[in-house]
Amino acid sequence: MAFEGLADRLQKTIQKIKGKGKVSEADVKEMTREVRLALLEADVNFKVVKDFVKRVKERAVGQEVMESLTPGQQVIKVVKDELSDLMGGEQSKIAVANKPPTVIMMVGLQGAGKTTTTGKLANLLRKKHNRNPMLVAADIYRPAAINQLQTLGKQLDMPVFSLGTEANPVDIANQAIEKAKEEHHDYVIIDTAGRLHVDENLMGELQEIKESVNPDEIFLVVDAMTGQDAVNVAESFNEQLDVSGVVLTKLDGDTRGGAAISIKAVTGKPIKFAGMGEKLDELEAFHPERMASRILGMGDVLSLIEKAQDNVDEKQAKELEEKMRSMSFTFEDFLDQMQQVKKMGPLDELMNMMPGMGKMKGMKNLQVDEKQIDHVEAIIKSMTKKERVDPSIMNASRKRRIAKGSGTSVSEVNRLLKQFTEMKKMMKQMTNMGKKGKKKKGMNFPFM
Amino acid sequence: MSFFKKLKEKINQQTEQVTDKFKDGLTKTRDSFATKMNDLVAKYRKVDEEFFEELEEILISADVGVETVMELIEELEMEVKRRNIKDTSEVIEVISEKLVEIYYGDDEQEVEQLNLNENGLSVILFVGVNGVGKTTTIGKLAHMLKEEGKTVMLAAGDTFRAGAIEQLEVWGDRVGVEVVKHSEGSDPAAVIFDGIQAAKSRGADVLLCDTAGRLQNKVNLMNELAKVKRVITREIPEAPHDVLLVLDATTGQNAMSQAKTFSEATDVSGIVLSKLDGTAKGGIVLAIRNELSIPVKFVGLGEKVTDLQAFDANSFVYGLFADMIDQSTSADE
The missing domain is CATH 3.40.50.300 (P-loop containing nucleotide triphosphate hydrolases)
Incomplete structure (x- = not known):
């Protein structure tokens, strides 16, 4: 994204306040200034911003924020609440006339x-x-x-x-x-x-x-x-x-x-x-x-989730989960899964919807190479049914054939095989964790 | 000599017709901008912090962009101190001076011309996001160049949007120039290639190449555009002679992102600011020129075929402040 988000902006101000222990009115003023700039940079009309910031300030100067341990996050929460109020609920109904059309x-x-x-x-x-x-x-x-x-x-x-x-x-x-x-x-x-x-x-x-x-x-x-x-x-x-x-x-x-x-x-x-x-x-x-x-x-986590729900067949997902658990996950399943992800849209668009991606080093202008995915697909499709189910039978001559068939090189085939083995290992660890009852906590997204 | 006087003298050297076009086209812009400025001066006699705060808002409302406005205000505050300006009406003059300065920077050249190749074919590529007015601008520019006595041809490189080829053809008929086209859905690079061959063999002076609108964050589409440009350069090494990015004057801060990304893909050499006859101010071109040094070459000031004008920052600023300038200089005389 071209501009720093509000979260990034406020982070800087918060860094300054952090050591202070208590948030003063001046600090709140500085934070609301950041809110103002963020909204103006997002093309919100300046008059609208003015009213909006005034409301945020009133709430922020109140106890809600001042006495909070995480004032920065509180300010963001106030801003988000106010924004959501302003925008109203979802309304996508289209009128129907009593008498058509x-x-x-x-x-x-x-x-x-x-x-x-x-x-x-x-x-x-x-x-x-x-x-x-x-x-x-x-x-x-x-x-x-x-x-x-x-x-x-x-x-x-x-x-x-x-x-x-x-x-x-x-x-x-x-x-x-x-x-x-x-x-x-x-x-x-x-x-x-x-x-x-x-x-x-x-x-x-x-x-x-x-x-x-x-x-x-x-x-x-x-x-x-x-x-x-x-x-x-x-x-x-x-x-x-x-x-x-x-x-x-x-x-x-x-x-x-x-x-x-x-x-x-x-x-x-x-x-x-x-x-x-x-x-x-x-x-x-x-x-x-x-x-x-x-x-x-x-970021737009909700859209991402919805995209996944729209495109992933629930039954297939259950089956997949079962396979992961029983360790019978094969290249066939891998191919299925890849195609489902691809249906959700270009990968870099998906990445953009993840919050915090902008902050990660090297992630800012990350472009996922869709061709790489096509290569992987081609390699898997060049395998025989037997090879897909049981990659352990793979030998040098099979690999050469696959490389030729998919228009890639033996080293690329090797890389994919290695990645696949590692992925299986990881799945094993994860399912083991599940068995021991140590539930893995959901990803902690900032400010959500 | 005061800046307003200098500005007016520069304007007087231009044909009246051009200045009037700017004045008329910017009526809406000027009215609101000038009214706001006048109100500001009337409200604040003294130049103080509140005055600057309100000024900041007026500039932001013109889509100049937060960063540029902050910079501008800071410079203004210094200038006001340096010249010991106390009266708010004087500040207005300093503002217009600064606006022209931001736009030109250290550049001497004031009106940016098209980079036309005088002995042979010139190729101009048009790029931009959807709905900014690329095809319309091509029609208007074709008319302008034809009036100058040039042989113009058009290449219908927007093979994606429904009806885009027909739209360009209508313009071709209206202006009376030939249009090279393929069917909808074909490869745009191939259309442009054919356009160049046809223009070469007919001995045309200028080929204007239309392309499909695309949002700058669509990587594949931007790659496609880069390919179109490569194809042009392969046929004529020094072409495209100009790559014009068409920006909608109503666009806000995203225009900067558009200018950056399109430049990376196609090395944009100039901007056409379209739809400036509404109430939008297109202030973002100041920031773009300031940060990316891409000049505005033309502005679209209406729907008629003749409503495309070469851009001149003096006229632009004059258009914004016209009433005030006339007042102030006549008072001087």
Whole structure:
């Protein structure tokens, strides 16, 4: 990550205070200053930061922190609590109209990702809610915007309603809804053109569409990388259209995403979804808790756990555990396990979600070589069934054959065999520990 | 001579049209920025700690970036002491002077031109994250270069995003330049390669290469971009003559990370600051220029094909303070 997290920042201040025994008001002031800087660096709007820091200070000067043995951690806890309060609970529900179709309108600045999000949202409605949406191309201004939505429609195998670039967006929206009724679509998602919140004519056009079709949801799509201006954008769109929710896009980047706090603070509207990648299934429910951790630079353990849960088959996991215990873990199982981890996404992304990774030496810009994993996979796949189950039969000629088959070298094959043996040894130790009842404590993550 | 006067004289040497564009494009920015500054001066007669604190907030609200702002304030405090400035209105002038100074550093050259190869083909590569306006900028730049009498060609290197190739084609039609393309999903390096061959054989002056938007933390995609650049250099050793990073003016501190990472992959030689006609200030370009010495070459000030302007920090700062400068210099006269 580009910036020091709040945890790192506070650590420094705490080092200074440590020997003191008692935390003075001045110390608290210095700590809240760090909180302020951390939030500003995360792009939280300065006005929002001001109010926020004031609240933190009030709580921090109180007994809660002053008398605590670990004031630094207490401050972080206060900040995190306040942040979570501000962000509110999770809300990823989408309205359902009494009389179908339910109409959703997508609005936002140019380049925020409205069209892509329209496609993703339609996909989510079909996959998770079993709906039958129709897409509407109402962006008549940007060159090829209609084309883009049509291509997405093709990829999703979903109908896209368009009247070309000559029609009026209000007419397009109205006719689309009529068509949706005829063809029994239960959701209509209208993709509007990106516009500046200060462009009176174009904002007027959105109001006209709104009055004419009376949408059940108006989603404001905002780029997670937006800086201080996020408040102006959100405030203005909300004032003029009374949006019902926010979608935060490009959250798979390395931005802290302080805009999320600013938007929530000035509009009070829930952030419902987050765009997490370029593929059409990468729209997720927004988790305020996790966002709070991210803005403070504290990693995202919960997302990591969820990713694992999504991708690991529970039955398989049980079987694996059994095998580890009984020491019958083979290369076959190893291959299975590797594929499951790979399903969770690129390894360096997973590493980034772990808190504290940034602090470890050499871990900061660690890039996991995915090719290395492919090599290991190739080596295992070049083994015979027998070899996979019982590596002890491996001899020089077998190793040569495997190296040739996998396009690697004998030394690489040797390395993998050695690693595998060591891994088995480790498993043995761990399971033995379990038997003796000495439960291994869970990893101690800082501040969690 | 006062700084504002000097600035105004420099501006006067430029064509009125350019300055007006900046003035109009930055109306929103200037209004809020100037209003805030005026309020500040009205509120605090004396230059004291509170004054600086509020000033700090105004600058941060322009996305200048915490670190740069802290630096700036520190320098200002020293300058105020040195010159024995007591009146807050005088400080405003020192601020604009410092802003221009931060931007230029020790550099003498004031307006950064494109590095065009005068006798032969120039290749310009466009890079940036998703949705910043790469394709639109290419369309506008193609128009600008064509107006200058150059033969321009476009290469549709964004083979990933739905509709990206068609978008570039629409721009090609509008401006009247040829577009080299492959189908969606094909190898971008191959498209650019074909673009270079076509531009060579047609004797074009400039080839503008579009690429797919990518977030800078996607290692594979950044590697792909580095490959595109290698392919260009293999065909023409001194190319790409410019690698332009397009930054959205509404982007906050992440712009710095974008500038760093894209530079590592493709050796960015200049920045295009797009969408500056909103209320965003794009203050982060000051920090980027200051820390990474990457100059801003163009700014996008609107949606029309003519709304791309060569960047000039004097005009930029003049745009921010225009009303105040006019007031102050007319009072002098």
